Amino acid sequence: MLTVPMAIDHVDVLIVGAGLSGIGAAVHLRRNCPDKTYAVLEARGAIGGTWDLFRYPGIRSDSDMYTLGYSFKPWTAAKAIADGDSIRDYVNDTAREYGVDEHIRFHHKVVRAEWDSGTARWTVHAHRADTAEDVVLTCDFLFTCSGYYRYDEGYTPQLPGVERYTGRLVHPQHWPADLDHTGKRVVVIGSGATAVTLVPAMARQAAHVTMLQRSPTYVISLPSRDPLADALRRRLPAKAAYPIVRWKNVLLGVANFQLSRRAPGVVKALLRRAAKGKLPVGYDVDRHFSPRYDPWDQRLCVVPDGDLFAAVKSGRAAVVTDTIDTFTEHGLRLASGEELPADVVVTATGLNLLAFGGMTLSVDGADVDLADTVAYKGMMLSGVPNFAMTIGYTNASWTLKADLVATYVCRLLRHLDATGQQIVTPLAPDTADLEPIIDLKSGYVLRAVDQLPKQGPAAPWRLHQNYPRDVLLMRHGRLTDEGVRFSRATAPTTPATPVA
Numbered sequence: 001m002l003t004v005p006m007a008i009d010h011v012d013v014l015i016v017g018a019g020l021s022g023i024g025a026a027v028h029l030r031r032n033c034p035d036k037t038y039a040v041l042e043a044r045g046a047i048g049g050t051w052d053l054f055r056y057p058g059i060r061s062d063s064d065m066y067t068l069g070y071s072f073k074p075w076t077a078a079k080a081i082a083d084g085d086s087i088r089d090y091v092n093d094t095a096r097e098y099g100v101d102e103h104i105r106f107h108h109k110v111v112r113a114e115w116d117s118g119t120a121r122w123t124v125h126a127h128r129a130d131t132a133e134d135v136v137l138t139c140d141f142l143f144t145c146s147g148y149y150r151y152d153e154g155y156t157p158q159l160p161g162v163e164r165y166t167g168r169l170v171h172p173q174h175w176p177a178d179l180d181h182t183g184k185r186v187v188v189i190g191s192g193a194t195a196v197t198l199v200p201a202m203a204r205q206a207a208h209v210t211m212l213q214r215s216p217t218y219v220i221s222l223p224s225r226d227p228l229a230d231a232l233r234r235r236l237p238a239k240a241a242y243p244i245v246r247w248k249n250v251l252l253g254v255a256n257f258q259l260s261r262r263a264p265g266v267v268k269a270l271l272r273r274a275a276k277g278k279l280p281v282g283y284d285v286d287r288h289f290s291p292r293y294d295p296w297d298q299r300l301c302v303v304p305d306g307d308l309f310a311a312v313k314s315g316r317a318a319v320v321t322d323t324i325d326t327f328t329e330h331g332l333r334l335a336s337g338e339e340l341p342a343d344v345v346v347t348a349t350g351l352n353l354l355a356f357g358g359m360t361l362s363v364d365g366a367d368v369d370l371a372d373t374v375a376y377k378g379m380m381l382s383g384v385p386n387f388a389m390t391i392g393y394t395n396a397s398w399t400l401k402a403d404l405v406a407t408y409v410c411r412l413l414r415h416l417d418a419t420g421q422q423i424v425t426p427l428a429p430d431t432a433d434l435e436p437i438i439d440l441k442s443g444y445v446l447r448a449v450d451q452l453p454k455q456g457p458a459a460p461w462r463l464h465q466n467y468p469r470d471v472l473l474m475r476h477g478r479l480t481d482e483g484v485r486f487s488r489a490t491a492p493t494t495p496a497t498p499v500a
């Protein structure tokens with residue numbers, strides 16, 4: 001049991017995380033519920049989350065910024081697929097522009113939140129990394145924007161013989177600032193978004209870069225600039241052009257996803273043909289770029305202006321599809337017997353999924369096991385009152401969903417005030433027909449899926465991964481349905497010290 005100090009700060013809404021989602025949530029709250037007090041607790045010492053943490057060469061978005069950007073703040077830079085620094089600046093600029101930065105408490109890692117129906121409040125326990133203090137706040141509504149993976153450690157599988165290796169071994173999540181790969185032989189292990197970003201970026205200075213993959217991923221080349229955005233930028237103000245390009249990209253994304261689901265063979269063939277056209281004549285496209293799974297069983301990897309294919313075509317980079325037999329002193333030996341000499345090995349092997357940055361929840365003294373909960377509209381949990389979470393789309397830009405979740409939370413808060421209610425509690429559907437909340441078959445999802453909430457077979461418990469449909473449901477749909485109960489506190493609230 002954690003101890004509670006005498007004077008406790010209270011806010012109406014407590015946001016956990018100052019990444020893309022947390023800053024967006026705070027702005028939505030400020031604009032739509034200006035009378036609510038709020039604070040943002042952030043474990044790290046900076047704004048930006050993912051876009052501040054990852055510093056590997058070439059770090060960039062793999063979705064377009066017209067949909068990864070906020071609905072309320074046009075993306076005005078020239079590149080649609082943007083580098084990490086630009087995205088970090090965009091999030092920081094947003095926080096400053098809307099005065100959200102003044103409400104962030106850095107170095108506050110939330111470790112536990114306890115709901116009490118008697119007072120209709122959360123008691124939230126955070127640990128301060130800078131002072132080693134434990135801090136307690138209370139809030140009426142807890143809004144988690146804490147991403148989906150462990151910040152302190154990326155995923156590295158068992159690497160046979162790695163202890164013998166004398167070169168530099170690096171995980172992209174913790175890129176060493178002193179690493180100079182100029183003129184070095186580099187092997188990047190992995191085939192996901194990070195690997196396909198790193199390979200062309202490192203190939204610019206390295207002697208040679210090999211992307212070593214166990215099996216291929218779908219890789220699609222997209223222009224780094226959006227021709228429609230470029231044309232509209234010259235004719236219209238940013239506020240008018242932005243939603244047009246955003247909706248164009250949303251609809252293209254939905255069409256692409258639907259086609260992949262309905263005619264996977266057609267999409268497979270199109271992706272193969274597009275890759276073939278950008279690779280050297282006679283290249284073994286089937287071995288290195290034709291996955292066994294269907295498109296969108298895992299996220300497609302985007303490469304801007306075909307940079308990965310160009311690096312392969314130029315000979316500065318190569319793709320090897322094989323498994324590691326063992327690390328050697330100076331590189332790797334593969335199952336085929338091939339040796340890959342390497343001065344630097346990068347393990348682009350993924351993330352460790354982690355809900356709420358490891359924070360635990362209890363409701364009226366009972367611990368919440370996330371695996372026993374069912375997501376309501378993909379943003380609340382059955383049996384957990386006055387609580388929302390931000391989990392973006394798996395088949396489209398994260399922020400599209402994050403914006404809708406924040407909008408919905410604001411609608412809920414206004415509804416509670418307007419109806420004199422204090423508590424909103426999602427209910428589980430009356431069925432055992434439940435599925436994992438994330439429907440991707442990627443390794444990082446499969447490793448953790450048993451610990452995550454479930455989704456139900458139909459609305460409002462079903463995630464449709466479809467933005468236009470969610471706009472109707474979350475921006476315009478009913479707040480009262482069979483999946484949710486509104487109520488009041490069962491005992492009077494204890495006064496606490498309010499904070500601005």
Ligand SMILES: Cc1cc2nc3c(=O)[nH]c(=O)nc-3n(C[C@H](O)[C@H](O)[C@H](O)COP(=O)(O)OP(=O)(O)OC[C@H]3O[C@@H](n4cnc5c(N)ncnc54)[C@H](O)[C@@H]3O)c2cc1C
Nearest residue numbers: 017019020021043049050061062063110146147357397398
């Ligand atoms: C390398 C990489 C590239 C990506 N590219 C794309 C892309 O192109 N398009 C796309 O749609 N998605 C992409 N994603 C997914 C990406 O994470 C989201 O786009 C988006 O950045 C998530 O924002 P977020 O604020 O929800 O989470 P995060 O960026 O993870 O930020 C969460 C914040 O919450 C803080 N936090 C977590 N737990 C706690 C706690 N318990 N207490 C206090 N603070 C806490 C963290 O310190 C962090 O600052 C990418 C992910 C990675 C790793």
